[in-house]
Amino acid sequence: MAPKFNMNPLKNPMPSQDPDVRNGNFEEVALGYTAEMAIDEAKRCINCKNRPCVAACPVNIKIPEFIAKVAEGDFEAAYQIITEDSSLPAVCGRVCPQETQCEGKCTRGIKKGCESVAIGRLERFVADWHNENCTEKPTPAPSNGHKVAVIGSGPAGLTCAGDLARLGYEVTVFEAFHVAGGVLVYGIPEFRLPKAIVQKEVDNLKALGVKIETNMVIGRVITIEELKTEYGFDAVFIGSGAGLPKFMKIPGESLKGVYSANEFLTRSNLMKAYKPDSNTPIQRGKCVAVVGGGNVAMDAARTAKRLGAEVHIIYRRGEEELPARREEIEHAKEEGIIFDLLTNPTRILATEENDPRSPAYGWVAGIECVRMELGEPDASGRRSPKVVAGSEFTIPVDCVIMSLGTSPNPLLKATTPGLETKKWGEIAVDEVGKTSLEGVYCGGDAATGAATVIAAMGAGKVAARAIDEYIQSK
Amino acid sequence: MYTIVSKKSLNPTVTQMEIYAPFVAKKALPGQFIIIRVHEDGERIPLTIAGYDREKGTVTIIFQIVGAGTELLNHKKEGESIPDFVGPLGRPTHTEGLKKVCVVGGGVGCAIALPVAKALHEQGAEVTSIIGFRNKDLVILEEEFKACSNHFHMMTDDGSYGRQGNVCVPLKELLEGGETFDEVITIGPLIMMKFVCATTKEFGVKTIASMNPIMIDGTGMCGGCRLTVGGEMKFACVDGPEFDGHLIDFDEAMSRSRTYAEFEAHKREEACNLFKKEVK
Numbered sequence: 001m002a003p004k005f006n007m008n009p010l011k012n013p014m015p016s017q018d019p020d021v022r023n024g025n026f027e028e029v030a031l032g033y034t035a036e037m038a039i040d041e042a043k044r045c046i047n048c049k050n051r052p053c054v055a056a057c058p059v060n061i062k063i064p065e066f067i068a069k070v071a072e073g074d075f076e077a078a079y080q081i082i083t084e085d086s087s088l089p090a091v092c093g094r095v096c097p098q099e100t101q102c103e104g105k106c107t108r109g110i111k112k113g114c115e116s117v118a119i120g121r122l123e124r125f126v127a128d129w130h131n132e133n134c135t136e137k138p139t140p141a142p143s144n145g146h147k148v149a150v151i152g153s154g155p156a157g158l159t160c161a162g163d164l165a166r167l168g169y170e171v172t173v174f175e176a177f178h179v180a181g182g183v184l185v186y187g188i189p190e191f192r193l194p195k196a197i198v199q200k201e202v203d204n205l206k207a208l209g210v211k212i213e214t215n216m217v218i219g220r221v222i223t224i225e226e227l228k229t230e231y232g233f234d235a236v237f238i239g240s241g242a243g244l245p246k247f248m249k250i251p252g253e254s255l256k257g258v259y260s261a262n263e264f265l266t267r268s269n270l271m272k273a274y275k276p277d278s279n280t281p282i283q284r285g286k287c288v289a290v291v292g293g294g295n296v297a298m299d300a301a302r303t304a305k306r307l308g309a310e311v312h313i314i315y316r317r318g319e320e321e322l323p324a325r326r327e328e329i330e331h332a333k334e335e336g337i338i339f340d341l342l343t344n345p346t347r348i349l350a351t352e353e354n355d356p357r358s359p360a361y362g363w364v365a366g367i368e369c370v371r372m373e374l375g376e377p378d379a380s381g382r383r384s385p386k387v388v389a390g391s392e393f394t395i396p397v398d399c400v401i402m403s404l405g406t407s408p409n410p411l412l413k414a415t416t417p418g419l420e421t422k423k424w425g426e427i428a429v430d431e432v433g434k435t436s437l438e439g440v441y442c443g444g445d446a447a448t449g450a451a452t453v454i455a456a457m458g459a460g461k462v463a464a465r466a467i468d469e470y471i472q473s474k
Numbered sequence: 475m476y477t478i479v480s481k482k483s484l485n486p487t488v489t490q491m492e493i494y495a496p497f498v499a500k501k502a503l504p505g506q507f508i509i510i511r512v513h514e515d516g517e518r519i520p521l522t523i524a525g526y527d528r529e530k531g532t533v534t535i536i537f538q539i540v541g542a543g544t545e546l547l548n549h550k551k552e553g554e555s556i557p558d559f560v561g562p563l564g565r566p567t568h569t570e571g572l573k574k575v576c577v578v579g580g581g582v583g584c585a586i587a588l589p590v591a592k593a594l595h596e597q598g599a600e601v602t603s604i605i606g607f608r609n610k611d612l613v614i615l616e617e618e619f620k621a622c623s624n625h626f627h628m629m630t631d632d633g634s635y636g637r638q639g640n641v642c643v644p645l646k647e648l649l650e651g652g653e654t655f656d657e658v659i660t661i662g663p664l665i666m667m668k669f670v671c672a673t674t675k676e677f678g679v680k681t682i683a684s685m686n687p688i689m690i691d692g693t694g695m696c697g698g699c700r701l702t703v704g705g706e707m708k709f710a711c712v713d714g715p716e717f718d719g720h721l722i723d724f725d726e727a728m729s730r731s732r733t734y735a736e737f738e739a740h741k742r743e744e745a746c747n748l749f750k751k752e753v754k
Contacts, residue, residue: 176693178511178518178558215560217693221497244709245697253707254726256733260697266690272515279517279542281737359736362729409694410712
């Protein structure tokens with residue numbers, strides 16, 4: 001008989017496209033485990049008593065239980081266990097920062113030289129297996145007669161909608177774009193999260209009875225107040241996500257060829273500008289500078305690379321301080337992205353053409369930067385970067401992508417009297433997502449500013465529970 | 475899906491469509507815009523609202539055929555539908571309290587200036603309309619403007635209709651003649667609005683310009699529609715589309731508006747060729 005546990009200290013590696021091949025296509029980088037690999041990996045879980053992984057998961061998936069089912073080869077049972085707590089397993093298995101959550105706390109990974117169980121890869125395997133092999137759709141729960149409106153169909157909104165639908169609520173999701181998915185479709189590139197997978201998760205929610213109304217910009221077409229009074233919704237969940245992109249306020253940011261990461265990624269992902277026959281234009285730069293070091297910067301850089309450019313990531317701190325996930329940084333490096341660290345842009349230079357009527361006028365020709373050094377740690381413990389005097393230099397680029405984060409979308413604040421916001425415009429909420437307005441809840445980036453998919457899902461989940469309690473106690 | 479209730483060609487390159495979109499019709503106000511997509515995988519095209527009928531549930535758009543999207547839209551027939559129509563977006567024109575206004579429209583921009591002139595007329599304001607076109611063949615909405623204007627000026631660049639000259643000519647004459655306005659509202663090509671604003675600045679008359687920059691989502695997410703207004707970065711979709719014309723950096727806006735000019739022309743040609751093949 002095979003041994004009960006697999007004591008290999010290392011994870012089963014993830015089969016992936018070769019870096020030099022994948023940096024020229026938009027197909028998914030990671031190919032996923034085979035059933036044999038999944039079972040072998042699942043056996044590395046020793047089903048420890050403390051279950052630290054469960055506590056470290058923002059939606060508290062019963063991880064050891066689902067992994068035990070994978071080890072038995074009962075993948076559908078594993079799927080059912082995951083979906084008791086997560087509405088979007090195929091998404092989370094791909095984009096969650098597992099290394100700082102479930103896997104970061106895994107008992108198998110504590111000892112030096114040992115790796116955690118590959119929980120994320122197993123979650124992805126289980127969800128993909130289900131999507132490929134099970135045609136049976138979930139069935140709607142019997143209606144409890146109450147209606148809930150969800151604004152935004154990103155991870156927070158979809159999670160909240162799914163949880164409430166399972167409890168029997170009639171849920172309508174309002175999406176501003178022409179397609180559901182929010183950041184999962186406009187932000188995260190195809191090579192990291194295929195859009196067909198997002199569509200499948202959305203279809204699963206529709207099968208649960210969730211209605212999705214696209215092209216609806218709540219605040220403009222219907223106000224939150226009208227949702228409650230005129231349209232009879234008992235509660236509203238705001239999951240409208242992050243808003244306006246930040247810029248550096250340096251000269252040259254309005255030149256042609258300067259994008260926000262949101263615009264660049266939306267053109268490529270949502271509007272399919274990466275396809276050669278697309279109707280959406282995107283600048284296919286020869287040399288692109290991406291300013292910023294977060295996950296969005298990595299996505300923008302890797303997209304620009306695939307569109308054929310030499311790509312520089314410009315970040316003012318050092319390697320250690322890069323806020324992106326380690327895995328994303330490694331992937332970017334493997335694909336040939338150049339990292340200009342401890343570097344900060346001071347201005348964007350224009351083409352040398354003075355006639356505004358000339359087509360060559362007003363394009364990006366380069367980015368002037370200074371070198372930085374890290375000072376002593378400040379009160380927050382972060383070492384703040386300082387300019388190295390006289391270190392100006394120029395990188396010749398024809399496209400600049402600013403990936404500096406976003407500030408909250410001002411639309412709902414402006415159109416909803418009484419909806420309180422915090423200092424930077426984030427919608428103010430308590431620990432369960434309750435806003436200053438009765439029956440109105442909020443979660444995800446709209447409340448926190450830019451964060452992760454799973455954090456938004458967690459907030460959607462918590463708010464769903466609070467909305468249920470609120471409606472039931474009325 | 476959103477049905478095209480009626481379609482009318484206003485001139486060889488400008489088409490008017492009335493589209494059934496009851497949610498948008500219910501809330502639309504002058505100065506706001508919508509975004510359409512003509513087909514799956516199509517681009518998102520922002521168009522300023524030219525009119526609405528709350529009872530019929532329709533919104534009127536008037537568009538110039540410039541790229542592939544508008545070319546395809548122009549080939550849609552009455553009774554056919556388009557997949558996406560979202561709005562109303564942006565802030566409505568501020569007309570409250572205005573008693574004497576000059577509305578200056580140019581080319582297809584007149585389509586957007588009309589509902590503003592109408593709204594002002596309905597609230598009892600004295601409306602002076604100055605509309606300009608390249609030539610007689612391109613004139614649109616003349617009767618509609620006359621119906622809501624106390625004073626009306628028609629201009630063409632080549633003099634083939636109305637007076638010869640651009641819209642700044644009568645505007646300057648009026649201001650030099652001592653005429654005063656609470657506000658001048660201008661909608662049209664960037665270069666025209668630039669000169670209208672330069673003209674009124676001299677006389678210290680407050681001027682509002684309606685901007686129509688490159689845009690994707692239209693809800694304050696992508697930042698593609700950014701403009702410099704009074705030295706600050708503004709987003710046309712949520713801060714506008716109307717701004718104080720004396721503070722707008724028009725040169726920058728003109729440069730940015732041409733980012734995809736070549737691509738648009740190429741795509742339109744492709745779309746045209748597609749239709750030529752169909753006809754054969």
